[in-house]
Amino acid sequence: MLMTYFTEQPMSTYPEDKGLEHRYTVLTFSNRHFDPVSGSRLYNEYLSQYRLAEAVGFDAIMLNEHHNAPFCMQSRITVWAAALAAATTRVKIVTLGIPLPLYDAPLAIAEEFAMIDMLSRGRLVPGIVRGGGTEQFAHNANPAYNRERLEEAHELILKTWTTPGPFRWEGDHFHYRVVNPWAVPLQKPHPRIFVPGISSHETITWAAERRYPYVGLLTTAKVQARIAEIYGQAARRVGYVPGPENFGQLLRVHVQDSAGDAERLAREFTWMQGEFSGLAHPVWSQPSGYLAPERRKAVVEVVNSRVAAPGAITSLERGKATADEAFRAQVEGLQIIHGTPSQVIDKLKQVLSVTRPGVFCAWCADGKMPYEPVNRCIELMGREVLPALREFAAKEGIRSPFEANAPVSTAYSTDLKPSALA
Amino acid sequence: MAAEVVRSGTLPVAGLGLAYRRGGSGPPLVLLHNDIGTPDALPFYDLLARRHDLIVLDLPGFGGSQRADWARNVRDLAAVVGLAIDALGLARPGLVGLGFGGWLAAELASFGAGRFASLTLVGPMGIKPEQGEIADQFLLSHEAYVKLGFQDETRYAAVFGDPAPIEQLLRWDTHREATMRVAWKPYMFNRALPALLASVPTPTLVVRGEADRIVPADCARRYAAALPAARLEVVAAAGHRVEMEAPDRLAALVAGHAGAA
Numbered sequence: 001m002l003m004t005y006f007t008e009q010p011m012s013t014y015p016e017d018k019g020l021e022h023r024y025t026v027l028t029f030s031n032r033h034f035d036p037v038s039g040s041r042l043y044n045e046y047l048s049q050y051r052l053a054e055a056v057g058f059d060a061i062m063l064n065e066h067h068n069a070p071f072c073m074q075s076r077i078t079v080w081a082a083a084l085a086a087a088t089t090r091v092k093i094v095t096l097g098i099p100l101p102l103y104d105a106p107l108a109i110a111e112e113f114a115m116i117d118m119l120s121r122g123r124l125v126p127g128i129v130r131g132g133g134t135e136q137f138a139h140n141a142n143p144a145y146n147r148e149r150l151e152e153a154h155e156l157i158l159k160t161w162t163t164p165g166p167f168r169w170e171g172d173h174f175h176y177r178v179v180n181p182w183a184v185p186l187q188k189p190h191p192r193i194f195v196p197g198i199s200s201h202e203t204i205t206w207a208a209e210r211r212y213p214y215v216g217l218l219t220t221a222k223v224q225a226r227i228a229e230i231y232g233q234a235a236r237r238v239g240y241v242p243g244p245e246n247f248g249q250l251l252r253v254h255v256q257d258s259a260g261d262a263e264r265l266a267r268e269f270t271w272m273q274g275e276f277s278g279l280a281h282p283v284w285s286q287p288s289g290y291l292a293p294e295r296r297k298a299v300v301e302v303v304n305s306r307v308a309a310p311g312a313i314t315s316l317e318r319g320k321a322t323a324d325e326a327f328r329a330q331v332e333g334l335q336i337i338h339g340t341p342s343q344v345i346d347k348l349k350q351v352l353s354v355t356r357p358g359v360f361c362a363w364c365a366d367g368k369m370p371y372e373p374v375n376r377c378i379e380l381m382g383r384e385v386l387p388a389l390r391e392f393a394a395k396e397g398i399r400s401p402f403e404a405n406a407p408v409s410t411a412y413s414t415d416l417k418p419s420a421l422a
Numbered sequence: 423m424a425a426e427v428v429r430s431g432t433l434p435v436a437g438l439g440l441a442y443r444r445g446g447s448g449p450p451l452v453l454l455h456n457d458i459g460t461p462d463a464l465p466f467y468d469l470l471a472r473r474h475d476l477i478v479l480d481l482p483g484f485g486g487s488q489r490a491d492w493a494r495n496v497r498d499l500a501a502v503v504g505l506a507i508d509a510l511g512l513a514r515p516g517l518v519g520l521g522f523g524g525w526l527a528a529e530l531a532s533f534g535a536g537r538f539a540s541l542t543l544v545g546p547m548g549i550k551p552e553q554g555e556i557a558d559q560f561l562l563s564h565e566a567y568v569k570l571g572f573q574d575e576t577r578y579a580a581v582f583g584d585p586a587p588i589e590q591l592l593r594w595d596t597h598r599e600a601t602m603r604v605a606w607k608p609y610m611f612n613r614a615l616p617a618l619l620a621s622v623p624t625p626t627l628v629v630r631g632e633a634d635r636i637v638p639a640d641c642a643r644r645y646a647a648a649l650p651a652a653r654l655e656v657v658a659a660a661g662h663r664v665e666m667e668a669p670d671r672l673a674a675l676v677a678g679h680a681g682a683a
Contacts, residue, residue, distance in 0.1 A: 038514050137561070144599055261474040288597040300591035304565045 001393035002400035003386050004361040006052035006062040012368045013038040014070035025278035026069040027134050051113040056382020060092035062361050067138035071278045078112040085120035095197040099131025102139040110160040115188035117185040127194035133285040144289030149173050159189040209233035211410045215248030220333040225354040241414030246405040248359030252336040255344045255380045266338035268367030270323040341384035427467040441486030446471025450515035451472035454523030459484045461599040464508035466665040483600025499527035501640040516540040532618035540680045541626040545637045545662045550611040555639030564594040571663035573633035619644045619648040626652035627679040631660035
């Protein structure tokens with residue numbers, strides 16, 4: 001099991017009251033409220049915590065990318081991946097993920113990733129995503145072509161990594177006279193690609209058809225089961241039976257010496273009024289054309305307030321009440337796990353014995369958790385939780401794609417048996 | 423004598439089926455709807471049909487017309503509309519465009535001088551305003567955007583119902599996606615258009631609803647300045663959707679302009 005450390009990198013010093021006054025804490029919430037002095041301090045604290053995570057025994061560090069919002073300070077995932085390539089020596093650097101459709105320059109992304117893979121001596125795991133609806137606005141990428149752009153950019157990057165140049169690329173969305181970057185990945189045939197998501201049917205199927213591990217983000221065991229079912233159907237069509245090496249799960253985990261401290265700090269996981277990624281207007285979260293046509297009815301209902309949508313939170317009081325509800329629901333759903341090391345180990349085993357992910361991502365820090373207690377959380381994870389999970393995973397036969405030496409994709413698989421499994 | 427404007431068929435154009443409504447008699451007049459699509463019937467259409475053979479074409483991806491998946495800009499859509507007009511066998515019809523349809527009409531007029539007897543552009547998008555910005559529908563809910571087109575929102579309720587039925591929301595979303603595919607960036611203008619319009623001699627009436635909150639006044643001024651044979655009329659007490667808020671006055675303006683051509 002790939003033990004992975006994650007934090008969203010919250011911009012924790014933003015004025016919460018101003019966010020609520022504006023009603024939305026993404027996209028249009030003014031960056032006049034971004035304080036670069038605390039931004040600089042926080043970036044360096046997060047960097048030192050990544051190093052600590054490596055020192056205490058995590059196998060990997062997961063990064064993320066979001067725009068225009070205080071819930072996540074990682075505006076460019078490749079900048080952080082490059083920083084970690086230089087600042088760490090052992091951990092895998094897992095980008096979950098780079099929102100490929102946002103950028104008109106997929107070749108530049110192929111180059112950046114290749115550089116990071118070489119600089120890190122082959123530790124890059126380039127995960128890719130569509131990007132949330134709101135992100136399409138932040139970088140002005142046409143939502144109606146989001147999936148097409150993801151697929152074409154992915155295809156171009158993969159070809160760039162596996163086919164000697166020069167070659168020409170004349171696609172629907174991207175065009176290059178000469179593709180011939182003098183930077184190619186160290187890992188062969190190419191770095192493992194992961195796909196994170198919150199359980200979109202299309203994306204799970206897309207990942208399964210390529211044999212890319214799918215990492216469920218803050219999923220319940222029930223949602224992981226649904227993911228496994230959809231993934232499994234597509235995998236069997238292609239000709240393989242997926243195992244733990246094809247799945248990942250991100251959970252919020254906070255451990256302290258005392259259960260009381262752990263709970264108090266874990267409440268910071270729902271600091272954004274319980275919203276995963278801040279308060280967004282539903283129009284921005286679900287622009288027309290971004291979701292499959294069969295979702296159109298659900299989209300227009302939420303966009304035009306026929307059904308309840310986030311964004312109705314206009315007071316600190318209401319925000320706190322919503323956050324509290326979300327906290328209790330996520331603790332109950334075992335999406336937030338908090339406590340002393342032994343409590344956390346028990347609960348994690350309870351979830352992971354059911355979901356059996358080869359990639360386990362522990363989202364340890366969020367919101368306004370102070371620096372020192374987060375360090376303590378990371379130390380306790382390394383000293384007590386990870387060894388117990390390692391033993392558990394070995395006994396349960398839950399192996400990461402690296403441990404299983406799984407093929408990086410269907411294109412590099414020699415064991416496909418489509419007819420036998422159809 | 424009231425003439426009914428009714429669904430009349432589907433034109434095979436550029437591999438697509440394009441739906442249209444037709445009614446009335448007189449000189450042919452083709453109408454291009456705006457970015458929210460069009461209701462099946464409007465008093466405005468009936469008024470136009472009293473003097474014209476009126477054809478209301480569903481733009482590709484709107485109403486009953488198939489979407490041109492390969493179209494990437496408004497000129498692509500304009501080319502399809504031009505071919506549809508050819509397929510109808512209309513000789514020098516008048517062309518009326520509402521809002522987004524006005525932009526499309528201007529693009530189409532710039533494909534070749536003399537193709538249309540007259541041009542009426544009502545609150546047209548398509549030229550970048552130097553003052554103000556074209557309201558961005560993609561940042562608003564469907565309802566909020568459609569309401570923004572009215573000076574008086576009670577008129578919105580009369581046309582669409584308030585709240586509008588889910589089926590209407592679904593149509594608006596389909597139309598929004600069709601618009602997004604061709605006009606996301608730059609939003610609602612073509613920087614080449616003013617230069618091209620300088621060589622379009624078609625007699626043109628530019629109409630602006632005085633209380634238009636979607637397209638700034640500067641756009642209408644720039645259209646009137648770019649086209650050599652254009653004049654500008656402002657309709658009081660109407661927003662962007664002049665055809666819904668002031669059908670009589672707009673129909674009278676069109677009659678005076680297209681009828682005279």
